[in-house]
Amino acid sequence: MxxxxxxxxxxxxxxxxxxxxxxxxxxxxxxxxMLTSEPxxxxxxxxxxxxxxxxxxxxxxxxxxxxxxxxxxxxxxAKNGDLPDLIVTTRLTRLxxxxxxxxxxxxxxxxxxxxxxxxxxxxxxxxxxYCLPYEFTITNVFYxxxxxxxxxxxxxxxxDPWTLEEFRENAQILQEKxxxxxxxxxxxxxxxxDNLMYLYGGSMVEKEGDSFAVTVNGPGSVAALxxxxxxxxxxxxxxxxxGGTSDNPSDYFTNGLVGxxxxxxxxxxxxxxxxxxxxxxxxxxxxxxxxxxxxILGGTGFxxxxxxxxxxxxxxxxxxxxxxEHFQEFLNLDxxxxxxxxIIYEPSDEKIASDYAVMQAxxxxxxxxxxxxxxSMWRNYYDNEYRDALRQAVYGDLTPQExxxxxxxxxxDKSGWSLKYTV
Amino acid sequence: xxxxxxRYSVPLTIMMLVVAFLCVFPIIWLxxxxxxxxxELFSYPLHLFSADPTLVHYQNILDDGxxxxxxxxxxxxxxxxxxxxxISSLCGYALAIYRNELKYVNFVFGIFxxxxxxxxxxxxxxxxxxISALGLYNNIFGVILPVVTSTTGIFLxxxxxxxxxxxxxxxxxIDGANEAKIFTRVMMPLQxxxxxxxxxxxxxxxxxxxxxxxxxxxxxxxxxxxxAIRNYIGTTRIDWSSVIxxxxxxxxxxxxxxxxxxxxxxGGISAGGVKA
Amino acid sequence: MRIKHSSLKHTKxxxxxxxxxxxxxxxxxxxxFVLSIFFSFTDYDGWKTMNFVGLNNYKxxxxxxxxxxAIGRTLVYTVFSLPFRVFLPLIIAVFACSRKVAxxxxxxxxxxxxxxxxxxxxGVTINWMFSTEYGLVNYIIQSLGFQPxxxxxxxxxxxxxxxxxxxWSSLGxxxxxxxxxxxxxxxxxxxxxxxDGSSPLQTFLRITLPLLAPTTFLVFFLSSINxxxxxxxxQGITQGGPGVRTVFIIQYIITSGFSQxxxxxxxxxxxxxxxxxxxxxxxxxxxxxxxGENV
Numbered sequence: 001m002x003x004x005x006x007x008x009x010x011x012x013x014x015x016x017x018x019x020x021x022x023x024x025x026x027x028x029x030x031x032x033x034m035l036t037s038e039p040x041x042x043x044x045x046x047x048x049x050x051x052x053x054x055x056x057x058x059x060x061x062x063x064x065x066x067x068x069x070x071x072x073x074x075x076x077x078a079k080n081g082d083l084p085d086l087i088v089t090t091r092l093t094r095l096x097x098x099x100x101x102x103x104x105x106x107x108x109x110x111x112x113x114x115x116x117x118x119x120x121x122x123x124x125x126x127x128x129x130y131c132l133p134y135e136f137t138i139t140n141v142f143y144x145x146x147x148x149x150x151x152x153x154x155x156x157x158x159x160d161p162w163t164l165e166e167f168r169e170n171a172q173i174l175q176e177k178x179x180x181x182x183x184x185x186x187x188x189x190x191x192x193x194d195n196l197m198y199l200y201g202g203s204m205v206e207k208e209g210d211s212f213a214v215t216v217n218g219p220g221s222v223a224a225l226x227x228x229x230x231x232x233x234x235x236x237x238x239x240x241x242x243g244g245t246s247d248n249p250s251d252y253f254t255n256g257l258v259g260x261x262x263x264x265x266x267x268x269x270x271x272x273x274x275x276x277x278x279x280x281x282x283x284x285x286x287x288x289x290x291x292x293x294x295x296i297l298g299g300t301g302f303x304x305x306x307x308x309x310x311x312x313x314x315x316x317x318x319x320x321x322x323x324x325e326h327f328q329e330f331l332n333l334d335x336x337x338x339x340x341x342x343i344i345y346e347p348s349d350e351k352i353a354s355d356y357a358v359m360q361a362x363x364x365x366x367x368x369x370x371x372x373x374x375x376s377m378w379r380n381y382y383d384n385e386y387r388d389a390l391r392q393a394v395y396g397d398l399t400p401q402e403x404x405x406x407x408x409x410x411x412x413d414k415s416g417w418s419l420k421y422t423v
Numbered sequence: 424x425x426x427x428x429x430r431y432s433v434p435l436t437i438m439m440l441v442v443a444f445l446c447v448f449p450i451i452w453l454x455x456x457x458x459x460x461x462x463e464l465f466s467y468p469l470h471l472f473s474a475d476p477t478l479v480h481y482q483n484i485l486d487d488g489x490x491x492x493x494x495x496x497x498x499x500x501x502x503x504x505x506x507x508x509x510i511s512s513l514c515g516y517a518l519a520i521y522r523n524e525l526k527y528v529n530f531v532f533g534i535f536x537x538x539x540x541x542x543x544x545x546x547x548x549x550x551x552x553x554i555s556a557l558g559l560y561n562n563i564f565g566v567i568l569p570v571v572t573s574t575t576g577i578f579l580x581x582x583x584x585x586x587x588x589x590x591x592x593x594x595x596x597i598d599g600a601n602e603a604k605i606f607t608r609v610m611m612p613l614q615x616x617x618x619x620x621x622x623x624x625x626x627x628x629x630x631x632x633x634x635x636x637x638x639x640x641x642x643x644x645x646x647x648x649x650x651a652i653r654n655y656i657g658t659t660r661i662d663w664s665s666v667i668x669x670x671x672x673x674x675x676x677x678x679x680x681x682x683x684x685x686x687x688x689x690g691g692i693s694a695g696g697v698k699a
Numbered sequence: 700m701r702i703k704h705s706s707l708k709h710t711k712x713x714x715x716x717x718x719x720x721x722x723x724x725x726x727x728x729x730x731x732f733v734l735s736i737f738f739s740f741t742d743y744d745g746w747k748t749m750n751f752v753g754l755n756n757y758k759x760x761x762x763x764x765x766x767x768x769a770i771g772r773t774l775v776y777t778v779f780s781l782p783f784r785v786f787l788p789l790i791i792a793v794f795a796c797s798r799k800v801a802x803x804x805x806x807x808x809x810x811x812x813x814x815x816x817x818x819x820x821x822g823v824t825i826n827w828m829f830s831t832e833y834g835l836v837n838y839i840i841q842s843l844g845f846q847p848x849x850x851x852x853x854x855x856x857x858x859x860x861x862x863x864x865x866x867w868s869s870l871g872x873x874x875x876x877x878x879x880x881x882x883x884x885x886x887x888x889x890x891x892x893x894x895d896g897s898s899p900l901q902t903f904l905r906i907t908l909p910l911l912a913p914t915t916f917l918v919f920f921l922s923s924i925n926x927x928x929x930x931x932x933x934q935g936i937t938q939g940g941p942g943v944r945t946v947f948i949i950q951y952i953i954t955s956g957f958s959q960x961x962x963x964x965x966x967x968x969x970x971x972x973x974x975x976x977x978x979x980x981x982x983x984x985x986x987x988x989x990x991g992e993n994v
Contacts, residue, residue: 068958071958071959071960072745072957072958075745075746075960078746079746181832237831237832238852239831239849239851239852239940239941242851242852242940242941242942243937243938243939243940243941243942243943244850244851244852244854244857244937244940244941244944244945245830245831245850245851245937245940246826246935246936246937246938247830247831247832247833247851252832257832382959383959384954384955384958384959385955388939388942388943388946391940391941391942391943392942392943394942395852395854395940395941395942395944396942397942397943397944398942
C-alpha cells in the first residue's frame with residue numbers, strides 16, 4: 001500500500017509539472033477567436049482566418065462554444081475578465097450591447113448591405129454597430145429533383161411559384177409516388193415556421209406608439225399554426241417539431257428521405273459537397289393565401305468585446321477581411337449572399353448560378369412585420385417558452401389557439417406590452 | 424449432510440449470458456457504427472459490420488486536437504481521485520472511530536448527508552461564483568476542488584472502519600501510538616478494498632463530469648473529453664460522426680480501469696457498502 | 700473512563716481529520732447553497748442586475764401551472780420507474796450469485812459496464828438505438844414485419860425510452876449493492892433451506908428477500924432520489940418532448956430559469972425542490988426503521 005502511494009505521488013507530481021509547463025501565457029501576437037462549432041475541413045471563415053494569420057505572422061487560438069451555451073458562458077467569461085478578442089455570434093451583442101466595442105469606428109459601415117447590417121447587428125436602440133455581418137443568410141426551399149421526376153412533378157419557378165396548397169398537394173404525391181418518406185420537412189429553427197406565420201399575415205407583435213402590442217395569438221398566427229399542425233400530421237416528420245427527437249431533419253434530406261426541405265441558404269454549400277445519391281436544387285418559397293410572400297434574413301457577425309486583450313489584432317483582421325479582394329475570396333468559398341453592397345458572388349457553374357438566382361430572389365420577400373418583430377427584441381423576455389408552445393400544439397396537447405393564447409399572455413405579462421387580442 | 428453439488432445449469436447460465444450481452448449490446452452497436460463510412464451511418468438496411476471499415480471518424484476528432492482533451496480528462500480524474508481518497512478516508516475514519524466518544528460527530532455526518540438531497544445541477548451557478556471569487560476560473564483545479572468531497576466516499580470509509588473492532592484502536596493507544604499514527608499504521612492498511620472501490624467510482628465520476636468543466640473552463644486547451652462531446656452534439660446540428668467516435672474514445676479508459684480493478688467490487692460492496 | 704486530557708487530544712484529532720472534507724464541502728457546497736437561497740429573493744440575471752424582490756419569485760413559482768405540471772410528471776415517472784429500478788437488479792443479483800450459474804464474474808462485469816458511461820454518452824448511445832429513422836430497434840421491428848414505433852411521438856414511449864436508459868445505466872450498480880447484501884447472508888441458512896427441501900423460489904421468498912430488506916431500502920431510497928433528479932438523460936434523449944411531456948422538474952428549473960438568465964426565479968424553484976426532496980427522504984426513513992438505524 002505504501003509503495004503504491006509513493007508511486008502515485010511521483011506520478012502526480014510529474015503530471016502536475018507537465019501540466020504547468022503546458023500552460024501558455026496569452027501572448028500579444030495571439031488572436032483568440034470564439035466560434036460556434038468545430039470548423040470542418042474547408043470552413044470558409046476559418047480558411048480566411050488562417051490565411052490572415054499566415055500573412056501577418058499572428059497565432060490563432062480558437063475556442064468553440066455552441067450557440068446555446070454562449071448564453072451561460074459569456075457572462076461568466078466576462079465576469080472573470082477572460083474574453084476572447086473576436087467573437088462570432090448571432091445574438092450576444094443584442095443581449096449585452098454594453099460589453100462590445102462600436103465597430104463603426106473601425107470599419108466604414110457604408111460598405112455593408114443595409115439589410116444585412118440591420119438584421120445581423122440588431123442594434124435597434126443605438127446608432128452604434130456592435131456586430132459586423134459576414135455570413136448573410138436567407139430562408140429558402142430545397143427540393144429532391146430525383147423524387148420530383150419520379151413522381152412526375154414539375155418544380156415551380158420564380159415566375160410561377162407554388163401556393164401553400166400546391167406545396168401540400170405535391171408533398172402528398174411525392175410521398176405516394178416519389179419514393180420519399182416525407183413530402184416536406186422543415187429544420188427545427190423557428191424561423192421556418194415564422195415564414196408561414198407571415199404568409200398568413202400573422203406576427204409576434206405590432207407597433208403601438210413607442211411600445212409594442214402582442215399579436216402572436218391573432219387570427220393570422222393561429223391560422224398559420226393550424227395549417228402547420230395539419231402538415232405535420234400528414235406530410236412532415238412530426239417528431240422534429242413536436243420536439244421528441246434529436247434527429248436533424250437536414251440529415252433526412254441529405255439521405256433522400258424528404259421531397260421538399262424548408263431550410264436556409266447556409267446549407268447550399270454543404271449540400272453541394274455531401275449529396276451524391278440524388279439530384280437536387282432550389283425552388284421559390286410558397287405564396288400565401290392573399291398572394292403574400294415571406295422570407296427571413298439572418299446571419300452571423302463579428303463582435304469585439306471591450307475587455308478583450310488584443311483588440312488591435314481583431315481590428316487588423318476585420319480591416320483585412322472586408323478588403324474587396326479578401327471578402328470576394330471568402331464569398332466564393334461561402335457561396336452565400338453578400339453582406340457587402342458592391343461585392344457579389346458570381347457562380348461559374350450553370351446549375352449553381354440558377355439556384356443562386358432563386359435564393360437571391362427571396363430577398364425581395366422579406367416582410368415589414370418581420371422587421372418589426374425583430375426590432376421589438378421579444379426574445380429577450382421569453383424564448384424557450386415559445387418553442388414549447390409550438391411543440392405542444394404540433395404534438396396535439398394544446399389547440400393552436402390555446403398554445404398561442406398561453407404564450408401571448410406570458411409574453412405580455414413579462415414585457416409589459418398590451419395584448420391586442422384578448423385571451 | 425449432503426455435499427454441495429457444484430453442477431452448473433446450462434439454461435440458467437445461457438439466460439444470464441443473454442442478459443449480460445443485452446446490457447452491453449448498445450455499446451457494441453455504437454462501437455461498430457464508429458467504423459462505418461459516413462454514408463453507411465444513415466442508410467437502410469442497417470448492417471452490424473461495415474462493408475468497408477474506416478477510421479475516418481477517429482481521424483476527424485484527432486485532427487480537432489482530441490488528444491489534448493484526453494490528457495486533460497486524465498489529469499482531472501487522477502488528481503481528483505487522489506484528493507478524494509485522501510480526504511474521504513480521513514473523514515470517514517474520524518466519523519467512525521470517534522462516534523461514541525464525541526457528541527457532535529453524528530451532527531457533522533448529518534451535514535455531509537445534506538449533500539445528497541440537493542440536486543447539484545441547480546447549484547452550479549453560485550458554485551461558479553465561488554470558484555471565480557477564489558481565482559480558480561479557467562483553472563483545472565477550479566473543476567477538481569469543488570467536487571472532491573464525496574458523501575459516498577465518506578460513507579464508504581465510515582462504514583468499513585465501523586466494521587473493524589474498536590479493540591484495534593484501544594490496543595494501539597495503550598502502546599502509546601498517537602492518533603495520526605494509529606490511522607496511518609494500523610487502520611488504513613486494512614482498507615485496501617474500500618480504497619479500490621472508491622478509486623473506481625471516483626475515477627468514473629471525474630472522467631464523466633461535464634456541467635462544471637463546461638462552465639468553468641474557457642480555454643480550448645483546458646477542455647475535457649466530455650466538454651468536447653458536448654460541443655460536437657452542439658445545439659441545433661448534431662455531428663454524429665464525431666459524436667460517436669469521441670464517445671467511444673471516452674469509454675475506453677474507464678472500462679479498462681474497471682476491468683483491472685473489478686475483482687474488488689464486482690463481488691459486491693459488502694461490509695456496509697456504499698450507502699449514500 | 701477516559702481522562703480529560705486524552706479526550707481533548709481526540710477532539711483535536713477528530714477536527715484535523717474532518718477539516719479537509721468539511722472545509723471543501725462548506726466552501727463549494729454550503730456557501731453556494733446559501734447564496735442560491737439568497738438569489739431566490741432577488742431578480743439576479745447572473746451578471747448585472749440584482750434587486751431584492753422579496754417573495755415575488757416564490758409567488759410566481761407557486762402560481763405557475765407549468766411548474767406543477769413538471770412536478771406531476773416527475774412523480775409519475777418516478778413511481779412507474781421505481782419498481783423496475785428496485786426489483787430488476789435484485790432478480791439479476793440473485794441469479795448472478797446462484798451456484799448454478801457459471802462465468803459469474805464475466806456476467807457481472809458485462810452488466811456493470813453501462814454504469815461507467817457518462818450521462819452524455821448514455822444519451823448518445825440510446826439515441827443511436829431508438830432513433831425513429833435510423834435507430835436499430837425500429838429497424839429490427841420493421842425487419843420482423845411490424846410497423847416501426849414512433850418513439851419520439853408518443854409521450855408514453857418517449858418516457859419509456861428515458862426510463863429504459865436510466866435503468867440500463869444504473870442496473871449494474873444496484874446489482875452490485877444487492878450482491879453485497881446477498882453475500883452477507885450466512886451460507887448456513889441456505890444449506891439448511893436446501894436440506895429442508897425448500898424450492899429455490901421459497902428460499903428466495905423466505906430467506907433472501909427478508910434478509911435483504913436493508914439493502915432493498917437503500918436501493919429504493921437512492922433510486923427514488925435519483926429518479927426525481929433525472930435530467931442529463933432526458934436532455935440527451937428527448938429534450939423534454941414531445942410537446943413538454945417529458946419535461947421533469949430539474950429540466951424545468953434549467954430551461955425556465957438558468958438557461959434564460961433568470962437565476963432568481965431558478966433559485967427559488969431549486970429551494971422549493973430541495974425542501975420537497977428532504978421531506979420525501981425524511982418520510983422514507985420514518986417508514987423504514989431498519990433504514991433509519993443504518994444511517
